Amino acid sequence: MTTGERSTILISGGAGYIGSHVALALEQAGFSAVVLDSLVKGNRWATEHATAFRQGDIGDAAFVAAVCDEFQPVAALHFAAFIEVGESVQNPAMYFENNRDKAAVFFQTIAAKGVHNVVFSSTAAVYGEPDVVPIPETAPWQPINPYGQSKLDAEIALRAVAGVRSVTLRYFNVAGAAPEAGIGEAHVPESHLLPRLVLPLIGTPESLLDRLGLNSGFKVYGNDYPTPDGTAIRDYIHVLDLADAHVLALRYLLDGGETNIFNLGSGSGYSVQEIVTAARKVLERPDYEPGTAPRRAGDPAALIADSSKALSVLGWKPRRGIEAMIASATAWHRGERYLETIKAKLGDVKV
Numbered sequence: 001m002t003t004g005e006r007s008t009i010l011i012s013g014g015a016g017y018i019g020s021h022v023a024l025a026l027e028q029a030g031f032s033a034v035v036l037d038s039l040v041k042g043n044r045w046a047t048e049h050a051t052a053f054r055q056g057d058i059g060d061a062a063f064v065a066a067v068c069d070e071f072q073p074v075a076a077l078h079f080a081a082f083i084e085v086g087e088s089v090q091n092p093a094m095y096f097e098n099n100r101d102k103a104a105v106f107f108q109t110i111a112a113k114g115v116h117n118v119v120f121s122s123t124a125a126v127y128g129e130p131d132v133v134p135i136p137e138t139a140p141w142q143p144i145n146p147y148g149q150s151k152l153d154a155e156i157a158l159r160a161v162a163g164v165r166s167v168t169l170r171y172f173n174v175a176g177a178a179p180e181a182g183i184g185e186a187h188v189p190e191s192h193l194l195p196r197l198v199l200p201l202i203g204t205p206e207s208l209l210d211r212l213g214l215n216s217g218f219k220v221y222g223n224d225y226p227t228p229d230g231t232a233i234r235d236y237i238h239v240l241d242l243a244d245a246h247v248l249a250l251r252y253l254l255d256g257g258e259t260n261i262f263n264l265g266s267g268s269g270y271s272v273q274e275i276v277t278a279a280r281k282v283l284e285r286p287d288y289e290p291g292t293a294p295r296r297a298g299d300p301a302a303l304i305a306d307s308s309k310a311l312s313v314l315g316w317k318p319r320r321g322i323e324a325m326i327a328s329a330t331a332w333h334r335g336e337r338y339l340e341t342i343k344a345k346l347g348d349v350k351v
C-alpha cells in the first residue's frame with residue numbers, strides 16, 4: 001500500500017499535460033505517484049517527477065490489474081482520455097471507446113483490486129451552453145459534442161461502481177506550465193487559447209507554426225458578444241492551481257469524504273481582449289494587435305465556473321492569475337523540450 005512511508009497513488013494519463021503537473025504536486029505533498037499511460041498522446045519525459053511509470057492502456061484490464069498488484073495504490077486519479085472537441089465531432093466512436101468504455105474497464109478493474117478512492121478529470125463541457133452563469137455543479141447536463149458526452153458518461157460509470165467513493169472535478173480552461181520543473185503542454189493539434197496566442201509571438205519557427213495551423217497568427221473569434229468589451233469570456237485556471245485542487249480532493253477522499261462533484265475555475269473569467277492586453281504586457285509587445293474573425297458556431301458569450309463549493313468543502317482557491325499563466329506558458333513554449341517534442345510529434349519537420 002505504501003512505498004516507504006508514502007501512500008501510493010495511481011495516475012492514469014500522467015504522461016499528459018495535466019497529469020504530469022499533478023504527479024509533481026503529489027510528490028511534493030509526500031505521496032508516491034505511479035503513472036500508467038499508453039503514450040498515445042503523452043510524453044515519457046513528463047513522467048520524470050513520478051516515482052514509477054508503466055506503459056500500457058487503461059482498457060487492458062490485465063495490465064491495469066498487474067500495475068495495481070505491483071504498487072498497491074490507495075487511490076487513483078484518472079486523466080487518460082482524448083481531449084479534442086473537433087476530433088470528437090469527426091470521430092465520435094473513438095471518443096466513446098476511449099473516454100467512456102475504456103474508462104469503465106479501468107474503474108471496474110481498479111475497484112476489483114481494492115482501489116476504492118478515485119478522482120476523475122471531467123470538464124465544463126458536460127454543461128454545454130448553460131442558461132445560468134456562473135455555472136454551479138447543479139446546472140443541467142447538456143453536452144453539445146461527443147467529447148463532453150463521453151466525459152459525462154464516464155462520470156456516471158464511475159459513480160455506479162459499487163464500493164467506490166469518487167470526486168469528479170469539472171475543469172474549465174486550463175493554462176500555464178511549470179517550466180522550472182521542465183513540464184508543460186505539448187499538444188498536436190494545439191487548440192488551447194494561450195499557446196495559440198503566445199507561439200506566434202515568441203519566435204517559434206515558421207515551419208512549426210505552419211504545421212500547427214498558426215501561420216496566420218492568433219485570431220479573436222467574435223467581437224460583438226454581449227460582454228463588456230464584446231469578446232467572449234472564459235474561465236482560466238493555472239495548471240498548478242488545478243494540481244493543488246487534486247491534492248486536496250485526494251486528501252478529502254482519504255479522510256473519508258463522500259462522493260462529490262466540484263467545478264474548478266477562477267469564478268470570474270477573462271475576456272479574450274483582457275488576455276490579449278495581459279499578453280502585450282507580459283511579452284512586452286504593446287504594439288501587438290491580433291486579427292479578428294467572426295464568431296464560431298457553438299461558442300457561447302461567457303462560460304464561468306461557480307467554484308464556491310470547492311472553496312467551502314475542499315478549501316481550494318486559485319492563487320495564480322492570467323499574467324502568471326501567460327508568463328509560464330511563454331517560458332515553456334520557448335524551451336528546447338517543447339520544440340523538440342512538437343517536432344517529433346509532427347514527424348520530419350525542418351526547422
Ligand SMILES: NC(=O)c1ccc[n+]([C@@H]2O[C@H](COP(=O)([O-])OP(=O)(O)OC[C@H]3O[C@@H](n4cnc5c(N)ncnc54)[C@H](O)[C@@H]3O)[C@@H](O)[C@H]2O)c1
Binds near residue numbers: 039057081098173174
Ligand atoms: N486540458 C484542458 O484544458 C482540460 C479541460 C477540462 C478537462 N480536461 C481533462 O483532463 C484530462 C487530461 O487532459 P490533458 O490536457 O492533460 O490531456 P493530454 O492529452 O495531455 O493527456 C492525456 C494523457 O492520457 C493518455 N491516454 C489517453 N488515452 C489513453 C489510454 N486509453 N490508455 C492510457 N493512456 C491514455 C495520453 O497518452 C496522455 O498522456 C482529460 O481527461 C481531459 O478530459 C482537460
